[in-house]
Amino acid sequence: MGLARYVALRVGWAAVVSLIIVTVTFGLLAAAPNPSVQQAATQAALEGGNPQEAVERERQLRGLDEPLHVRYLDFLQGVYTLEWGWSEYRSQPVTTALFDAVSYTAQYSIPWTILTVLLGPLIGVYSAANMYTWRDHAATGFAFFGYAIPNFFFGIILLLVFGVWLEWIPIVYRTEVPTFSLANARQLVIPVFVLVTGSIGAIMRVSRNESAAFQNATFMKTAKAKGVSPLRAYAYHVMRPTLVPLSTTLVGQLLAIFLGSSLLVEVVFGIPGLGRLTFNALVAQDTNLVLGSTLLFTFLAVVGNLLEDLAFTVLDPRISYDDRDL
Amino acid sequence: MSTDTDPSAETDAPRFDKVDWEACAGDRGARLSLNTKLFVLTVAPILALAGYDWYAVGARETTFGALAAATNLQGPFDTLGLDFAIATVDYAFAVTLLLFVWYLVAPLYQHPRITAYYWRRFRRNRPALVSLAWLLVVFGGGLLGPLVLNAPEQNVLAGHQPPVGLSVADANVAECVGEVTDGRCAGTWKYPLGTTRGGLGVFKGVVYGMTISMKIAFITTTLVAGVGITVGTVSAYAGGWVDEVAMRAVDIVLSFPTLLFFLLVLYVYGAGLGMFIVVFSIFGWGGTARYVRSKALSVSEEEFVKAGRLSGATTRRIVRRHVVPNTASSIITQLTLLIPGFLLAEAQLAFLGLGDSSIASWGQLIAAGRSDLTFAPWIVLAPGLVLFLTILAFNFLGDALLDAVDPEATTEADR
Numbered sequence: 001m002g003l004a005r006y007v008a009l010r011v012g013w014a015a016v017v018s019l020i021i022v023t024v025t026f027g028l029l030a031a032a033p034n035p036s037v038q039q040a041a042t043q044a045a046l047e048g049g050n051p052q053e054a055v056e057r058e059r060q061l062r063g064l065d066e067p068l069h070v071r072y073l074d075f076l077q078g079v080y081t082l083e084w085g086w087s088e089y090r091s092q093p094v095t096t097a098l099f100d101a102v103s104y105t106a107q108y109s110i111p112w113t114i115l116t117v118l119l120g121p122l123i124g125v126y127s128a129a130n131m132y133t134w135r136d137h138a139a140t141g142f143a144f145f146g147y148a149i150p151n152f153f154f155g156i157i158l159l160l161v162f163g164v165w166l167e168w169i170p171i172v173y174r175t176e177v178p179t180f181s182l183a184n185a186r187q188l189v190i191p192v193f194v195l196v197t198g199s200i201g202a203i204m205r206v207s208r209n210e211s212a213a214f215q216n217a218t219f220m221k222t223a224k225a226k227g228v229s230p231l232r233a234y235a236y237h238v239m240r241p242t243l244v245p246l247s248t249t250l251v252g253q254l255l256a257i258f259l260g261s262s263l264l265v266e267v268v269f270g271i272p273g274l275g276r277l278t279f280n281a282l283v284a285q286d287t288n289l290v291l292g293s294t295l296l297f298t299f300l301a302v303v304g305n306l307l308e309d310l311a312f313t314v315l316d317p318r319i320s321y322d323d324r325d326l
Numbered sequence: 327m328s329t330d331t332d333p334s335a336e337t338d339a340p341r342f343d344k345v346d347w348e349a350c351a352g353d354r355g356a357r358l359s360l361n362t363k364l365f366v367l368t369v370a371p372i373l374a375l376a377g378y379d380w381y382a383v384g385a386r387e388t389t390f391g392a393l394a395a396a397t398n399l400q401g402p403f404d405t406l407g408l409d410f411a412i413a414t415v416d417y418a419f420a421v422t423l424l425l426f427v428w429y430l431v432a433p434l435y436q437h438p439r440i441t442a443y444y445w446r447r448f449r450r451n452r453p454a455l456v457s458l459a460w461l462l463v464v465f466g467g468g469l470l471g472p473l474v475l476n477a478p479e480q481n482v483l484a485g486h487q488p489p490v491g492l493s494v495a496d497a498n499v500a501e502c503v504g505e506v507t508d509g510r511c512a513g514t515w516k517y518p519l520g521t522t523r524g525g526l527g528v529f530k531g532v533v534y535g536m537t538i539s540m541k542i543a544f545i546t547t548t549l550v551a552g553v554g555i556t557v558g559t560v561s562a563y564a565g566g567w568v569d570e571v572a573m574r575a576v577d578i579v580l581s582f583p584t585l586l587f588f589l590l591v592l593y594v595y596g597a598g599l600g601m602f603i604v605v606f607s608i609f610g611w612g613g614t615a616r617y618v619r620s621k622a623l624s625v626s627e628e629e630f631v632k633a634g635r636l637s638g639a640t641t642r643r644i645v646r647r648h649v650v651p652n653t654a655s656s657i658i659t660q661l662t663l664l665i666p667g668f669l670l671a672e673a674q675l676a677f678l679g680l681g682d683s684s685i686a687s688w689g690q691l692i693a694a695g696r697s698d699l700t701f702a703p704w705i706v707l708a709p710g711l712v713l714f715l716t717i718l719a720f721n722f723l724g725d726a727l728l729d730a731v732d733p734e735a736t737t738e739a740d741r
Contacts, residue, residue: 157707
C-alpha cells in the first residue's frame with residue numbers, strides 16, 4: 001500500500017467516524033422529548049391556550065411530524081452543509097456564535113500549544129541528560145504535580161493568589177482590550193500557565209523515557225568521540241528520534257486536555273470562548289447551540305486524530321503501510 | 327491422552343505418559359472455584375435485596391423500612407439504625423466490592439509466596455507506599471464514614487466557621503461556634519475543617535465525597551475491565567473480521583469526546599451519578615481493550631499456550647486459564663491509571679453545576695466555596711487538595727504496580 005492510498009483510506013475512515021458520531025447524536029436527540037416542544041406546551045398552558053395544539057404546531061414547525069429517515073437525512077444535510085440553525089440564546093446563527101467564540105479560545109490555545117510542544121520535549125530531554133540528579137527529580141516532581149492537579153482547582157487558587165491577594169492580574173476578563181496588547185497578555189498568562197502545567201507533564205515523561213534510550217546509543221558515542229558539542233549532539237541525535245514516538249501521543253494529549261479543560265478554564269477565568277459558550281448554551285437550554293458546539297468539538301477531535309496519524313506516517317518512514325492500523 | 331495405552335503393561339518407573347492427565351486437569355470448566363462459590367454466596371443476599379427493592383418497595387418507601395414492615399421486625403431494624411433507601415448505584419457498588427474482595431484480595435491471601443514477591447518489589451518505591459496508605463484512608467473513609475458520621479446538614483447560623491487552629495474576623499461569620507477573642511472567631515472541633523456558607527461541615531463533606539469517589543472508581547473500573555477484557559481477548563483470539571470490527575469500534579470509542587457526549591446526554595435526558603458511570607464506562611473501555619488485545623497476542627505466542635493447545639485444551643479453556651491470568655496483573659495496572667480520569671471528570675462536572683446535585687462530591691464542595699474564596703478559602707482548599715492527592719496517589723500507585731508486576735513496561739506507564 002502506497003502513501004497516497006494510505007492517506008486516502010485514513011481520510012475516508014475519519015469521514016466514517018464523523019458520520020457515526022453525528023448519527024449517534026441524532027439518535028440521542030430523536031429518542032428524547034424535544035425541550036422546545038415541551039416549552040411550547042408549557043407556554044400555551046400558562047397563557048391559557050391548548051397545550052396539545054401548541055405541541056402539534058411546534059412539532060410541525062420543527063419538522064418533527066415527518067418520518068424518521070427524512071429527519072435523519074435532513075439532519076445530516078444540515079450538519080455537513082454547516083446549516084446549524086439559529087441560536088435563541090445568542091440571537092444569531094449558531095455558526096456565527098461559534099466563530100466569535102473561537103477567536104477567544106484561540107487567543108490562549110495557540111500560545112498554550114506552542115509552549116507545550118516546545119517546552120515539553122526540551123525539559124524531558126534535559127531531564128534525561130541529567131538523569132537521577134536533583135534537576136531530574138525536580139522536573140519529574142513538576143510533571144507529576146501538573147498531571148495530577150485538577151486544572152480548574154489550580155486556576156482558582158492562582159486567581160486567588162495573583163488576582164485577589166497580589167493584584168498582579170485582573171480578576172475579570174475584559175474582551176475590549178486589543179488582542180496583541182500587554183493588557184491581554186496579562187489576563188491570559190495565568191490560564192495559559194495552568195493549561196501548560198496540565199499538559200506538559202505527560203509529554204515530559206514520554207520524552208524523558210524515550211530519549212534515555214538514545215543518549216547511550218552508539219551513534220552518540222561516535223558523536224562525542226568526534227568532538228561534537230553536547231548541544232548539537234543532543235539536538236541532532238537525541239531530540240530528533242525522540243520526537244517520532246512523541247508525535248503519536250502529543251495530539252491526543254493536547255486534544256484530551258483541550259476538550260475537557262478549556263471548558264473549565266474558560267468558566268473559571270470568564271473567557272467567552274467555545275467552552276463557556278457550550279456551558280452557557282447548556283444552562284440556557286439552547287438546543288441548537290449545544291448541538292453546534294458539541295459537534296464542533298467532536299469534529300476537532302476527529303480531525304486532530306487524523307492529523308496525528310498522518311504526521312506519524314510522514315515522520316517515520318520505516319514502517320510499511322500494510323501492517324498498520326488505519 | 328494416555329487412555330489408549332495399557333498402564334499395567336509398563337514398568338513401575340515414573341514415566342511421562344503414565345501421568346493421569348484427566349485427574350490433573352479435572353473436569354473441565356464445570357467446577358466452580360472456591361472464590362466463585364464464596365462470591366455467589368455473598369452476592370446472593372444483595373441481589374435478593376435489590377430484587378425486593380425493585381419489585382416490592384414503593385417509590386416513597388425506604389428499602390429497609392419496607393423490609394422491616396414486611397417482616398414485622400421493626401424493633402431490631404430500628405436498633406440497628408437500618409432505615410434508609412438504597413440507590414441502584416449502591417447495589418452496583420456492593421457487588422463490585424465483593425468482586426474486588428473475592429477475586430483480588432482473597433487470591434493475594436491464598437498465594438502468600440507470590441504476594442510477598444510483589445510486595446518486596448513494590449516496597450522499594452517510597453512514594454507508592456505513601457500513595458497506597460492515602461488511598462486506604464480514602465477507601466476506609468468512604469466505606470465507613472457514612473456509617474459513623476451522619477450526613478452533613480445545612481445550618482445557616484453556623485456558616486463560614488474557620489477550621490481548627492485558624493481564626494477569621496468575626497464580621498465574616500454569622501454566629502461563631504467557637505470562642506471569639508479580639509474580634510476574631512476561632513475554629514472548633516465541631517467543624518474540624520470549617521463550614522461552608524450554608525453551614526455544612528467541610529470535613530463531613532470531604533468524607534462523604536470519598537464515598538462518591540470510591541463508588542465511581544470501583545464501578546467504572548469493573549465495567550471498563552469487563553468490556554475491555556472481553557473485547558480484547560475475543561478480538562485477539564478470533565482474529566480475521568471479528569478482530570477488524572472490534573478494533574474499528576475501539577477507534578471510534580477512543581475518538582469520541584466523552585465529556586462532551588456526556589454533556590449532550592445530560593442536556594437531553596438529565597443525568598445522575600448512575601448515568602455518569604454508565605456513559606464514562608461505555609466510552610472508557612477502548613484503551614483497555616487495545617491493551618488487553620496486544621497482551622493476549624503476545625501471551626498466546628508463549629510456549630505454555632502451545633503446550634496447552636497440543637494437549638487438547640479448548641480455546642475457551644486456554645483463554646480462561648492461561649491468557650487472562652497472565653495478563654491480569656498488567657490489566658490491573660492499566661485500570662489504576664484510568665481511575666484518576668473518571669474522578670477528575672466527575673469533579674469537573676460537579677464544579678460546573680452539571681453533575682448530580684443530590685450527591686455531596688468534592689467538586690460540589692469546590693463549587694460551593696468558590697464565591698467565598700477570598701475570606702473562606704478552606705471550603706475550596708480542603709476538597710481540592712484531597713482530590714489532587716487522590717489523583718496523584720492513583721498515578722504513583724499505577725506506576726509502582728507497573729514496575730512491580732512488569733519490569734519491562736516502565737515507559738508504557740508514562741504514555
